[in-house]
Amino acid sequence: MSAAGSPVDGVPAGAAIVLSLLVAAWALVAALRHRAPDRIQLIGLAVLELVLLGLAVLAGVALAGGERPGEPGAFFGYLATLVCLPPLAGVLARMEPTRWGSAIVCAVCLVTPVVVVRLGQTWEVLGG
Amino acid sequence: MAEVRTERPTRTNAGPGRLLIAVYLLFAIAATSRAALQIATRFDEAPLAYLLSALAAVVYIVAAVGLGRAGHAGRRVALACCTVELVGVLGVGAFSLARPDLFPDETVWSGFGSGYGYIPVVLPVLGLAWLWFTRRR
Numbered sequence: 001m002s003a004a005g006s007p008v009d010g011v012p013a014g015a016a017i018v019l020s021l022l023v024a025a026w027a028l029v030a031a032l033r034h035r036a037p038d039r040i041q042l043i044g045l046a047v048l049e050l051v052l053l054g055l056a057v058l059a060g061v062a063l064a065g066g067e068r069p070g071e072p073g074a075f076f077g078y079l080a081t082l083v084c085l086p087p088l089a090g091v092l093a094r095m096e097p098t099r100w101g102s103a104i105v106c107a108v109c110l111v112t113p114v115v116v117v118r119l120g121q122t123w124e125v126l127g128g
Numbered sequence: 129m130a131e132v133r134t135e136r137p138t139r140t141n142a143g144p145g146r147l148l149i150a151v152y153l154l155f156a157i158a159a160t161s162r163a164a165l166q167i168a169t170r171f172d173e174a175p176l177a178y179l180l181s182a183l184a185a186v187v188y189i190v191a192a193v194g195l196g197r198a199g200h201a202g203r204r205v206a207l208a209c210c211t212v213e214l215v216g217v218l219g220v221g222a223f224s225l226a227r228p229d230l231f232p233d234e235t236v237w238s239g240f241g242s243g244y245g246y247i248p249v250v251l252p253v254l255g256l257a258w259l260w261f262t263r264r265r
Contacts, residue, residue: 104146
């Protein structure tokens with residue numbers, strides 16, 4: 001862990017990624033079994049949102065401490081997108097109470113880890 | 129999975145269509161924020177690439193709205209958008225490989241969408257297939 005200061009790396013980011021993939025797997029099973037989004041998916045999305053908000057708070061603390069992301073524009077863009085993803089999945093899942101609602105939850109929860117990784121990359125200055 | 133359907137869906141905004149709209153929304157967000165950032169911070173570096181990013185963003189948004197509206201007009205709009213998208217991703221993909229000098233920075237459509245897991249090249253095909261599947265006869 002070379003997390004020399006990056007607030008959106010290490011354990012919190014890892015937790016968000018693992019949790020997101022777990023919800024995606026659960027939603028995939030539900031979609032394959034012709035099940036509408038269940039309570040577990042919605043709770044999973046809610047917990048995921050809390051973890052992502054935690055990441056945002058960590059970033060805010062680091063910013064208050066004088067640290068700056070390598071690419072500020074991209075960083076805040078990704079951060080804003082990231083915290084909107086679980087609510088988006090939740091709303092769309094409620095609109096579609098069929099197996100396809102579960103498929104939507106799965107798709108969004110597969111995108112979330114990518115955004116978390118990109119968020120970490122935009123904090124660190126990657127020589128360019 | 130002996131799911132026998134007596135009626136084929138004719139609405140573009142229900143069932144699998146809603147998943148398609150969700151993915152279009154994700155790409156609308158990705159392309160819009162990318163284009164906005166590129167144009168706001170370093171437009172001079174690669175104006176063509178960034179304008180194409182902006183075009184892609186608009187196409188994704190309009191396609192999502194078209195699929196979501198589900199009426200005749202919505203279908204027309206979605207059909208046009210998916211076509212533009214397919215032509216765009218194939219054209220830009222080919223050009224970005226043949227003439228990399230024209231694209232000093234990446235767009236959503238560069239390398240057939242390789243930066244986005246090739247989903248940009250699959251998405252319009254799925255969109256067109258869905259429109260065809262839900263057509264009225």
